[in-house]
Amino acid sequence: MRKISSFFSAALVLAFFGFGQKAVAQGMTFPYTEGFEGSIPDTWAIQDADGDTWSWLHSATGTYQTAHTGTGMAASFSWSGGHSLNPDNWLISPDITGATKMRYFVSVNDLYPNEHYAVMVRVAGQEEFTVLFSETLSKGRAQSEWYERSVDLPAGAMQIAFRHYNCSGQNYLRLDDVEFTNGSGPVNLNPVQNLSGTMDGNGRVVLTWDAPALAKAAAHDGSRYADCLAVLFDDVTFGGEHTGKAGYSYTVYRDGLEVAGSLTATTYIEENVTGSHEYCVEVQYAAGTSPQECVTLSPGSVESIFVPKPYTLTIVGNAIIVACQGEAMIYDMNGRRLAADREVVVYEAQTGIYAVMIVVDGKSYVEKVAVK
Numbered sequence: 001m002r003k004i005s006s007f008f009s010a011a012l013v014l015a016f017f018g019f020g021q022k023a024v025a026q027g028m029t030f031p032y033t034e035g036f037e038g039s040i041p042d043t044w045a046i047q048d049a050d051g052d053t054w055s056w057l058h059s060a061t062g063t064y065q066t067a068h069t070g071t072g073m074a075a076s077f078s079w080s081g082g083h084s085l086n087p088d089n090w091l092i093s094p095d096i097t098g099a100t101k102m103r104y105f106v107s108v109n110d111l112y113p114n115e116h117y118a119v120m121v122r123v124a125g126q127e128e129f130t131v132l133f134s135e136t137l138s139k140g141r142a143q144s145e146w147y148e149r150s151v152d153l154p155a156g157a158m159q160i161a162f163r164h165y166n167c168s169g170q171n172y173l174r175l176d177d178v179e180f181t182n183g184s185g186p187v188n189l190n191p192v193q194n195l196s197g198t199m200d201g202n203g204r205v206v207l208t209w210d211a212p213a214l215a216k217a218a219a220h221d222g223s224r225y226a227d228c229l230a231v232l233f234d235d236v237t238f239g240g241e242h243t244g245k246a247g248y249s250y251t252v253y254r255d256g257l258e259v260a261g262s263l264t265a266t267t268y269i270e271e272n273v274t275g276s277h278e279y280c281v282e283v284q285y286a287a288g289t290s291p292q293e294c295v296t297l298s299p300g301s302v303e304s305i306f307v308p309k310p311y312t313l314t315i316v317g318n319a320i321i322v323a324c325q326g327e328a329m330i331y332d333m334n335g336r337r338l339a340a341d342r343e344v345v346v347y348e349a350q351t352g353i354y355a356v357m358i359v360v361d362g363k364s365y366v367e368k369v370a371v372k
Helices: none
Strands: 033-034 047-048 057-061 070-077 089-092 099-106 116-123 130-136 148-152 157-164 167-169 172-181 194-198 205-210 225-228 230-238 247-252 255-262 268-272 276-284 292-298 300-306 311-316 319-332 338-350 351-359 364-371
Touching: 070 089, 116 268, 157 172, 205 276, 205 292, 247 268, 255 268, 311 338, 311 351, 311 364
Parallel strands: 167 225, 172 230
Antiparallel strands: 033 172, 033 230, 047 089, 057 070, 070 172, 070 230, 089 157, 099 148, 099 172, 099 230, 116 130, 116 157, 194 205, 194 300, 205 268, 247 255, 247 276, 276 292, 311 319, 319 338, 319 351, 351 364
């Protein structure tokens, strides 16, 4: 995917409210979802804090971008028209008093994914916003893939702000389907991520996994700008209740029977196991139980939930060779497409770093390769 420029006028970009001004939704009831269809509503405030005339704007489904639902979304850029931007752009919600959870979807350019943003909150009795959650997106995906995020809101939350900042020269951040709930709406019960397991010849089983989405914020090195291009948001939702310091625990099952519960660590070890077994892990929330993630293990096995990649990528001399049952494209680090074809692509490269995108059955994969 190439970098996308924004051609919207400064007049649209600069239609913003000051930080102190409150945008209020009339008669908000929960669950409340904003999908940014047609425009960014007047009840949402836009602030161009860096003063470069670029800020949050409405964007629509097109050749290089797809909304999470519908055709509209909000977008902020860290690169456009061949120039790097240093965004400090705020998108501020209406009054969301009573909401206890928020869910939303973010998307970035798959080749330039390192957009940094924060979810800021303003509570009753305060004029300042404080950071509730922040992350630098780092895993390249096709833009049509969206990251789902869910956060608990503190007591007295009145407004939420999406702040796109601390990044430059990436591309865009898109936001869609922002949803606020107060316990009466749908609750996110995210499963564990990246479950994998091993079982050695002595019957020692080791399961490892990552915490569910949004259980932890990405670390930030404190630099003024991380590598980023742009961040997109869509479909944001608020709601929920909290269940302790972590808000959840883990339960492990073997062949459908519980073998461990109330775990807080992301590792489970079992000794002296014989034969093949299916292990599943689920997350226990106060509001319910997540879907299970499972692996099947036998003595001497290593298994994970990851699906093998449907392509091969090799470097022979200076040649980058891609084979797949789909389409492959090779880019330089400036986003220029150097080669593209179906099934097989061979490109004689100079010394440097290249990005390879492969699209198979509608799914996109991105690899970074070095030619020495």
